[in-house]
Amino acid sequence: MARTRAVAVHDDPGLQPERTDLAWRRTSLTLISAACIFLRWVPHYGWFAGTLVAASLLVALGIALTQRRRYHRAASGIGGAAMTANVRATAAIAGSVVVLAGLGIYTVLFLPLQR
Numbered sequence: 001m002a003r004t005r006a007v008a009v010h011d012d013p014g015l016q017p018e019r020t021d022l023a024w025r026r027t028s029l030t031l032i033s034a035a036c037i038f039l040r041w042v043p044h045y046g047w048f049a050g051t052l053v054a055a056s057l058l059v060a061l062g063i064a065l066t067q068r069r070r071y072h073r074a075a076s077g078i079g080g081a082a083m084t085a086n087v088r089a090t091a092a093i094a095g096s097v098v099v100l101a102g103l104g105i106y107t108v109l110f111l112p113l114q115r
Helices: 016-045 047-080 087-110
Strands: none
Touching: 016 047, 016 087, 047 087
């Protein structure tokens, strides 16, 4: 039985699409970790902390669901020598993180603790 060799999607010796894919996966994992921290706040801050958990998990899920498209876009951009930055996705994630951080700060500083 002959082994077939995998065909490369791109010809980039620096493996840029793979590094970018790993960075997006780390971002998703960080958001899941933040959701776990927010989950610990639920007994102390109630339903508002639950919304932070849900928001963090939704952003992480959004990254996971769109990752394949971003990877193939980057790989085909290398092959066609016409790769552009994905400003919209980066700005959306940055905005989401800023909003989550602001809501987390608001929760800790201004919401009363439930006992």
